[in-house]
Amino acid sequence: MGEQRYLLKPRRLGVDTHQELVVYMRGDCHVCRSEGFNAHSRIQVNVNERSILATLNVIHGDWLAPDEFGLSESAWHALNPQDGERASFAHAPTVESMSAVRAKIYGNPLRDAQFDAIVSDVCKGFYTDVELATFLTACASRGLDHGETVGLTRAMINAGERLDWRREMVVDKHCVGGLPGNRTTPLVVAMAAAEGLVMPKTSSRAITSPAGTADTMETLAPVALSIADMRRVVEQEGGCIAWGGAVSLSPADDILIRIERAIDLDSEGQLVASVLSKKAAAGATHVVLDVPVGPTAKVRSETDARRLAALLCDTGKAIGLAVRAVVTDGMQPVGRGIGPALEARDVLAVLQNEDDAPADLRERSIALAGAIFELGGLVAEGSGTALAAQTLSSGRAWRKFQAICEAQGGMRTPPLAVLTQPVPATREGIVTAIDNRVLARIAKLAGAPAAPASGLDLHVRLGDRVERGQPLFTLHAETTGELAYALEYLETHTDVIRIGEQSDRSSASQ
């Protein structure tokens, strides 16, 4: 069959379709006609030994020559055609692993081999966005049992590279999201490395939040490190804070996360597989997890937190990781800033022991570093936080942090937004509730995390007394469009910070 097929000349069209692979072909070209391709056909494009599966967009008109086909930026990079190479085409083969996904929809649990096939096909780009959404929704709706969660986690680890630090103990931490401004990672890495532990931290960018650790850290130092770079930084300083996506650890995770973000979905099984696959692939042996609980955090109740913690520990055990979960207060944002640069500023204030450094961010970092010191056997149970506090106040953590930033490519000053606008209290009273989700949404509308200086700065905390007209928070934005859009959203969500007659923390949990 191959020799009968017509060949077309690839043309880079400069169309950014994000991760989706799209090719463009004239409806009247001989390939479309002979193969019977239509708009949205899934087709296989072959150049020498390389091939991709892509979605077809059909062109009417003559802005492509009859012997040409076009490629989106993503398709161009995936296929990587060389000068003079021409492509042949075929109908995309059936993605066989999708039948397991369909079976899951109807209640059949997925087995290890099926997860392997699904994750492998996902990494090869065989799944369309619609099929990825189907897989994620099926797993979220039906739920994943212990065996399935382990199966998915293992499949995700095996689909990518796995780092080996040649150390007996490699520590790591992760926060199970949902709490704006909870930027403890840079602090914990600095503390752990300062005390001699090895902590090669890979972080993700924001999924549905206004900032991920990688977004925040990027305003302080380069984070897109290669594995060789990470190894050098870790050899030298004992720790690093890198973006996980740059080193192809659990590559399926990055693909799945993009769709989870589009549908604003975080399911428990995916969450566990995502977190633990990244940790295991990064070579961690001992992991501390921060699980914030609150009515508007990702985990809403103590019961949910305990179940999730158990799930994380059990799955960790099954794949050979020592995991400790620390359930923390998720009633309100941590620190003041929400958005990459604003959170980075809070991190610097804590490291530098500034008088007005956010106390809550400091305390949480100490609790988590303390748990790592204990889990890692550096100190006896119960003595972790004392050591962590000392590491911070002595300036050891700050010196280590600077050294890590230098080793990653040079320390940066977080940017400031061009536009700021305070949002005042419309009445006097006591702050009785803060809606983390709405606050995060406002920071995102203001431009975070894509525009790193954007977001908001929170001026009040639960229980504070405020006067009418006193600023509750200040919006930061880099474009007027985004600022206006955040303000517009705020008009219909005026109770993002609730002000009542009396301080009543229990009312905040309704």
Place this chain on the structure above:
Amino acid sequence: MGEQRYLLKPRRLGVDTHQELVVYMRGDCHVCRSEGFNAHSRIQVNVNERSILATLNVIHGDWLAPDEFGLSESAWHALNPQDGERASFAHAPTVESMSAVRAKIYGNPLRDAQFDAIVSDVCKGFYTDVELATFLTACASRGLDHGETVGLTRAMINAGERLDWRREMVVDKHCVGGLPGNRTTPLVVAMAAAEGLVMPKTSSRAITSPAGTADTMETLAPVALSIADMRRVVEQEGGCIAWGGAVSLSPADDILIRIERAIDLDSEGQLVASVLSKKAAAGATHVVLDVPVGPTAKVRSETDARRLAALLCDTGKAIGLAVRAVVTDGMQPVGRGIGPALEARDVLAVLQNEDDAPADLRERSIALAGAIFELGGLVAEGSGTALAAQTLSSGRAWRKFQAICEAQGGMRTPPLAVLTQPVPATREGIVTAIDNRVLARIAKLAGAPAAPASGLDLHVRLGDRVERGQPLFTLHAETTGELAYALEYLETHTDVIRIGEQSDRSSASQ
């Protein structure tokens, strides 16, 4: 805000992205910069009072002028910009009804108002393909209870036009798919209309099958009738066989069906809502449903068929439809042809009482028409099939069919495929099983239903004795690419027709 926004000139790019609305914008244009748009941003495009939500593709390079933006064919038709009009842009508003979809994923049943909001947003094009897949998968995984099925059905009816034939009784039929070649509709309409019943039939195109009734009928007469055309045909002849999509009945169904097809998913609740919303919107009062059962049909067991039949009858009752379900044999394809034109040929053979007309197609049509005659009170219970047989053999049905085709715009001769290739038996023996799904897949790979002459002609039935080398079926294709691809698939699915030592129908149900 509106007056501050920059305006861009629309340009029709001639890119066919199927139903998905896509707009193209230069990454360096002032709109992208000021609004903070990225590739895959969801944006709102406004021209005067009209607006659409679309997905953004960002262009690098200069094939769009700085003051232009591009539109896919679907976006161009939806926005319909007039000469000299310019467009303004904003971030797409949050699609609020998606929070109900997310809640459904986690087990919260959907209420009527939520279905109304979801279906209305779907019809307005507010849902991305990924969000549509999420909705469909959530409904399939969690299932829809009676109240939800009724709620979805009502919402789908209300979202489109609803025909009123000003008759006390309007009959209709529908086959709950899954059985290749089961093309009874044209026969039943002709029989019902010949006996004086009113049967304005709207049919869909193929969802996951090689031919829908509309695809088959289109090879015999025009089917894209307007409501006025349908009314005229029905006034004149008592019946019509039109494509439902041309008359905007239950428009959400057409959008959802495209995604169901992409992920090859047919869930029970969606199926009931799809079938009954179309029937109710088409103005039917009495509906007979054909539910084929077989190991490789859509409904696999008698138990499933009974449950589905009850669900259809109960939901019908709730929305004011008299429904009768006829459970039929779904062990093997009906008739000989699989594919639009090949099935049309079988229909003509039955209507014309030809000696070699497929007996199974004739019998099923008689059973269904008989059920309609009884449900409609034309004859006593038990006497329906006798009348139906008489309607056929007397030639009354054939004369009525020709009259309907003429009224719809003129009778056509179904096309013949350019390429045919017989597929021989590789051994002698008895045909013990036929895999309907694999057979349907082969017909689709050969080009059906997009290429109407394509598909396959089945030469054997369960229990037949075959010699080695005797043709089991013949492939029909319009392009060499599709023929080759069907043959390639066949190489790995050689047991599509199983040949054994003895006739054993029970072994076929394994």
